[in-house]
Amino acid sequence: MKTLPFKLLLQGVIKSRFITTGLLALTLLSHTIGFTETQTAQPNPVFTTHDLGNGVIAFIKPDPLRFNDANITAIINKESVIIVDANSDLNAAEQIIAAIKSRTDKPVTHVINTHWHSDHTMANQLYQQAFAGKQIFVGHQSLTNTIVDKTQPQLDETIENLAAAIKNAEDKLASDNNDDNTLAEKIARAKAKLEKLKTINLVKPDKTFTNHLDLSTPDRRIELFNFGTAHTEGDTIVFLPDDKILIAGDLFDEIPFAGHGYPESWLATLNKIKALDFERVIPGHGSIHQGKQQLEKIITLLTKTLQQASHAVNNKMTLEQFMSSINKDEFKQSLASKDELAKRAYNHFIEDFYKQAYLSIKKDQ
Ligand SMILES: [Zn+2]
Known part of the structure; x- marks a missing residue:
């Protein structure tokens, strides 16, 4: 057998x-x-550490693991540390907490969850345990x-x-x-x-916001925005204007997951993000991006899938007819040329873009 x-x-x-x-x-x-x-x-290691200067540290999952757990950012200020996203691999989270403690004796005062996906929220309680439960969990109002x-x-x-x-x-x-x-x-x-x-007990946000929240410290401007539904119903981006760094959650990852997404407002959100003055991006998954090239790629992906879906809906195609009419490889070269894993993720995720685009346009009619 x-x-x-x-x-x-x-x-x-x-x-x-x-x-x-x-x-x-x-x-x-x-x-x-x-x-x-x-x-x-x-x-080994379960993440790589990138010092972006001025106390901004990105803990990036190595490439073989980049689609299955989120990156973490620590913003080390003069008197406090702010964490963006708590990942799902608890061993990695413990190592990240140890790495933060080895760099500073300042406490983690805030943990920001960019959205509800479990790979961005599961390790919240480890920060409670490691820093005597004194920190404030922050997220979009929908996160509650x-x-x-x-x-x-x-x-x-x-x-x-x-x-x-x-x-x-x-x-x-x-x-x-x-x-x-x-x-x-x-x-x-x-x-x-x-x-x-x-052992995981999920932690709800203590402090929520709708469109904008200012978490600036005396030594650094820290701004949180939600520009509308996008990758999920409540995505937070963290913008550090002085550092020209954007911590983007999953809004324009290498190949974002669209299964819970809202393509029309996602596109509008990305166009608003484009207006921000940033030079480096710490994405939810994958390597740090320079500039706005990756953002442009996802804007193109959303624009084209929405155009095709709109055409299909106008021509009274069913979802099944639309899905069988599309060229699923159209964006493969642009989004998934890095390695085999990128191709696998692309094949796995791409249909969701077309499907959600079709459903959102159909709903509007
Ligand atoms: Zn996500």
Whole structure:
């Protein structure tokens, strides 16, 4: 009987659950790419540290993990530290907290979550534990509800899927079909990860805002904006005008996830961001960008998918007809030329742009 490697075994479990439960595409990608590669490749370190000057430190996930967990930014001021995004890998979050403590004795006073996705919010409680619970959690006003209504189910699904994958792997280990002599070790690591996930209590924001919030300190201007629905119903960007740095959440990642997105207002949001005076971007996922080139790429992607969707709706095409008419590779060269992982992520995410564009235009009519 043909046996499947552990990686495919996990994918099989997760994909079948995806079909039956409608599990979020984001979670699917993070498991099929992230968990298995985390288990097999054990990349070290789990993030790279980039000092952007004037106390701005970006903790960037290395490329093999860039689509499955978020980057973190620490803004170290004279008297305080402000964190942007708490990621989902708790081991990485612990290492980031240790790295911050090694650089400054100032406390983390604020943790800003750019949006509700679990890979940007799950480690919030670690900052509470590490800094005596004194910090203020900050987010868009919608985050108060979405943490409960959306992040919690995403976390629950993550736990459920990992438990199911472990159970399957244990069954395989007990059978005579196992050809992976590291399977027991992988199961042990997965179990340790599962136990950590079960300890997570999601933290809601203490301080929320609608359009703009000024978190400036005496030594630095720090401005938070929400320009409308975009990647989610409540995306926060953090702009440091003196440093000309934008911390962008997932608004124009290398290949953003559009499954929870609002393409028309997303495009309007990006055009407003374009007017800000920044030179460097710390994205939610992937490497630091220079200038506005990546922003322009996503503006083009949204503009063209919306144009095509508008044409389809005007011509009374159904969603199915539209989806079968599109050239899914149109933006591949521009967005996914970096490596194989980019191509996989592109193939996984691109249809969501067309689908959401079609649905949003259809809804307007
Ligand atoms: Zn996101």
